[in-house]
Amino acid sequence: MTFLFRTAFRKQGLLIPVLNAVRGMSTGSSTPPFTTLSISRPADTITHVEFCRPEKRNAMNKAFWSEMVDCFNQIAEDSECRVVVFSGAGKLFTSGFDFMAVATDLLQPEGDDTARISWNFRQIIVKYQEAFSVIEKCPKPVIVAVHGACTGGGGMDLITACDIRLCTQDAWFQVKDVDFGLVADLGTLQRLPKVIGSRSLVNELTLTGRKMYADEAKSCGLVSRVFPDKETMMAGALEMAGEIASRSPVAVQGTKINLIFSRDHSVEDGLKHMASWNMSMLQTQDLMKSAQAAKEKKSPKDVVFSKF
Numbered sequence: 001m002t003f004l005f006r007t008a009f010r011k012q013g014l015l016i017p018v019l020n021a022v023r024g025m026s027t028g029s030s031t032p033p034f035t036t037l038s039i040s041r042p043a044d045t046i047t048h049v050e051f052c053r054p055e056k057r058n059a060m061n062k063a064f065w066s067e068m069v070d071c072f073n074q075i076a077e078d079s080e081c082r083v084v085v086f087s088g089a090g091k092l093f094t095s096g097f098d099f100m101a102v103a104t105d106l107l108q109p110e111g112d113d114t115a116r117i118s119w120n121f122r123q124i125i126v127k128y129q130e131a132f133s134v135i136e137k138c139p140k141p142v143i144v145a146v147h148g149a150c151t152g153g154g155g156m157d158l159i160t161a162c163d164i165r166l167c168t169q170d171a172w173f174q175v176k177d178v179d180f181g182l183v184a185d186l187g188t189l190q191r192l193p194k195v196i197g198s199r200s201l202v203n204e205l206t207l208t209g210r211k212m213y214a215d216e217a218k219s220c221g222l223v224s225r226v227f228p229d230k231e232t233m234m235a236g237a238l239e240m241a242g243e244i245a246s247r248s249p250v251a252v253q254g255t256k257i258n259l260i261f262s263r264d265h266s267v268e269d270g271l272k273h274m275a276s277w278n279m280s281m282l283q284t285q286d287l288m289k290s291a292q293a294a295k296e297k298k299s300p301k302d303v304v305f306s307k308f
């Protein structure tokens with residue numbers, strides 16, 4: 001793995017931070033390049049990313065935006081990682097944007113005239129958007145585990161970019177942007193309508209900024225499971241991650257990529273994409289290994305799949 005990272009990143013001058021991060025991932029320690037994210041490896045094929053600013057209720061500061069991109073790009077390249085669990089440290093999941101970061105980025109715009117100020121704003125928004133889009137672009141499934149609050153501008157943006165959402169009974173969710181005179185611009189308005197079935201509920205939540213509690217989040221499909229407390233949720237998240245990680249990584253990552261493609265395209269285009277995808281992916285040895293295991297009434301967990 002180290003060799004692969006060396007080859008991929010030497011030219012870009014990224015070798016040192018990436019190697020540090022990967023070393024951190026494999027030892028279970030906090031990674032030196034990240035100040036807002038703590039990375040650990042609860043199992044060989046599972047990466048746990050923990051949002052780690054508990055004293056500021058996991059508010060999204062300046063470092064967070066670039067660290068998310070670096071972290072998930074590294075995970076995408078890490079052929080040993082098959083699934084990711086994302087959670088928040090401390091009392092709650094996230095309080096959204098950091099007030100201080102908002103104050104410097106948005107209230108003191110840089111630029112000599114409207115065009116330049118507008119352009120700089122656009123660059124900032126695009127950079128912030130990428131911190132969540134990178135989760136969706138990462139081919140490894142991401143399970144997000146929410147406890148306490150998931151609020152502010154940012155909380156819903158983050159979790160709607162994840163593949164599976166779990167929460168605790170005390171969790172609450174809020175799209176708070178409207179309370180600040182803002183239109184949510186980092187993915188909530190684009191992804192939430194595709195996550196929950198009711199357009200009316202999406203409109204209500206985003207236009208009023210009201211809190212939604214765990215039971216309603218479960219009944220509308222925002223989360224798929226509710227756990228009594230954080231400890232049982234994390235155990236449940238890791239168990240689910242273990243189930244996913246035991247399946248063929250070719251099948252798992254192909255499923256994520258094609259589900260997201262199909263969400264954003266017509267059935268016809270999705271089927272065409274699928275046919276092109278599988279004309280090569282069906283040639284994987286994972287297929288024969290899995291079929292053989294099924295024939296012998298073994299579990300997928302008994303099959304050893306190559307790194308992917």
Ligand SMILES: CCC/C=C/C=C/C(=O)SCCNC(=O)CCNC(=O)[C@H](O)C(C)(C)COP(=O)(O)OP(=O)(O)OC[C@H]1O[C@@H](n2cnc3c(N)ncnc32)[C@H](O)[C@@H]1OP(=O)(O)O
Pocket residue numbers: 055056057059060091092094095096097098099100102106124125128149151152153154176180182185
């Ligand atoms: C280009 C895109 C434009 C987007 C703009 C988006 C803007 C925003 O989203 S602004 C932020 C929105 N977030 C909120 O309104 C949530 C604010 N926080 C809270 O309501 C409460 O903190 C919360 C209910 C989440 C938790 O309450 P609790 O009693 O547990 O904690 P506190 O005593 O309030 O806070 C503890 C320390 O954390 C600091 N903190 C909390 N939230 C933020 C935040 N969003 N940014 C920065 N810091 C935050 C709080 O100041 C306390 O710090 P300290 O006084 O140093 O102990």
